[in-house]
Amino acid sequence: MTIRPSLGVAATAAIAALLLSGCAGGAANDDGEPAGTITVLTNRTDLVDTTFKDYAAEFTKKYPGTEVKFEALTDYEGDAKIRLNSRDYGDVLLIPSSNVTKDKYADYFEPMGSTEELSKKYRFTNEGSFDGTAYGVSTFGSAMGYVFNKDVWTKAGITTPPATEEEYLDALEKVKATGSIPYYTNYKDGWPLATIEGNLGTVQGDTVRTQMIDDDAPWTEGNDQYNIDGLLFDTVSAGLSEPDPTTTNWEESKNLLASGEVSSMVLGSWAVSQMQDAAEAAGESRDVIGFWPMPWKTDTGFTSVTASDKFLAISKYSKNKATAKAWVDWFTNESGYAASQGAISPVVSDPAPDTLKDFQELGVNYIELAADPVGKEAVINDIANEAEIDLFGNTYRQKLIDVARGAADGDKESVFADLNDRWAAARATVDAK
Structure with a gap:
């Protein structure tokens, strides 16, 4: 099965040509042939000296006279933010997702062409x-x-995905009875908590961001924001983490997770192959790792929001844009990186990964969030920043967990009331500007 934008989700030589012709000039080796050295910033500290080193060698074979150097940042978001304050952030980098709003893209990155044209070849173009x-x-x-660990859940008697939050929490209770920790928050590292925001749109649909900027109380029952954070709160509060x-x-x-000491984590499908690798390293079958949709089934079935991981961009201040453009094109279309991660390829014509076979069997509906209205692309970030709610980060969810486990004052109702009050006040301030 091929996941296409027509299913709700948004290569070739044509895209290469587009990339090579769509950027502004002004720097050395801007529109010429790929040559010389480029520096690529990456968050993949685990791959920089292995897989990425091999990629660089393959790229150099195709483009003799080029060299690709990598800088792996452990705290990518934090370090990249600091680097962006200078003009020293490499030639190619991943757009920091938590601290660069879309209206600032032109200040830091080269344009790659029109969204309409790129979306014919690439998925998730609206997001970048x-x-x-x-x-x-x-x-x-x-x-x-x-x-989730299939062996643990099967031992607990759960062989079909829970359709509601009540069924899900009941399933975790049964898992707990087996001796496994039902759910793992990854609280300390933080960033995995931020990724659960990717479920935004599961119930409210692809225009959820537009709905949120017009809503004074997103943390209201029935809304995605309530579902996402409410499920986390209820899981922790019930002692299931x-x-x-x-x-x-x-x-x-x-x-x-591979050993079954922990039974589940809410993450994107990108994590499946990493968990399978851990299972294989421990002498377990890769098939012990399963992947199920969130427990918010509707009359149309289960829904999963698809979205991009990081976006490759070219520095506006690169002095070797020709090579940088060639690297972005080669990495996307020829490296096989997406396939190696068991992830959805950004290239529309590529097939769905094996990591989504459970979803295929369940007939899960895929949805990609619609583009924000023109002129309002940064509004949701502006409101969140004004409210001091790191909607796409992890701090407020760590505080939510602290309340849920009794390490901080409050309860679910007071936490959500506070979030709604701050959101409403921030909306009024942003609207007034």
Whole structure:
């Protein structure tokens, strides 16, 4: 099965030509042939000296006289934000998702062509665009759901995905009875908590962001924001997560899930292959790792929001844009990176990954969020920033977990009332500007 934008989700030589002709001039080796050295910033500290090194060698074979150097940043979002304040952020980089709003893309990145044209070849183009211009190309995409240990869930008597939150929490209770930790928050590392926001749109649909900027109370029952954070709160409050979230560890969580010590985590489908690798390394079958849709089934069935991971962009200040453009095109179309991650390829014509076979069997509906209205692309971030709610980060969810586990004052109702009050006040301030 091929996941196409027609299913709700938004290569070739043509795209290469587009990339090579769509950027502004002004720097050395801007529109010439690929040559010389480029620096690529990456968050993949685990791949920089292995897989990416091999990619660089393959690229150099195709473009003799070029060299690709990598800088791997452990705290990519934080470090990249600092680098952006200078003009020293490499030639190619991943657009920081938590601290660069779309209306600022042109300040830092080269335009890659029109959104309309790129979307004919690439998925998720809207996410890397502003005002009809694309500034980033997706590295790969993911479908949202939760990874789980099939052996543990089968032992607990659960062989079909829960359709409601009540069924889901009941399933976790049964898992707990087996001795496995039902759910792992990854509280300490933080960033996995931020990724659960990717479920936005599961119930409200592809225009949910537009709905949110017109809503004074997104944390109201029936809304996606309430579902996302409410499910997390209820899971922790019921004692169905790890005993001490302050000691969690992302890398170790893969081994815990593979061994069955932990049974599940809400993540994108990109995580499936990493969990399978951990299972294989532990002598388990890769098939022990499953992936199911979130428990918000409607009359039309299960729905999963698909979205891009990071976006590759070219620095506005690169002095070697020709080579940078060639790298972005080669990495996207020829490296096989998306396939190696078991992820959804950004290239429309590529097939769906094997990691989504559970979804295929369940007939899960895929949805990609619609583009924000022209002129309002940054409004949701402006409201969140004004409200001091890191909607696409992890801090407020860590505080939510603290309340849910009794380490901070409050309850679910007071937490959500506070979030709604701050959101409404911020909306009024942003509207007044």
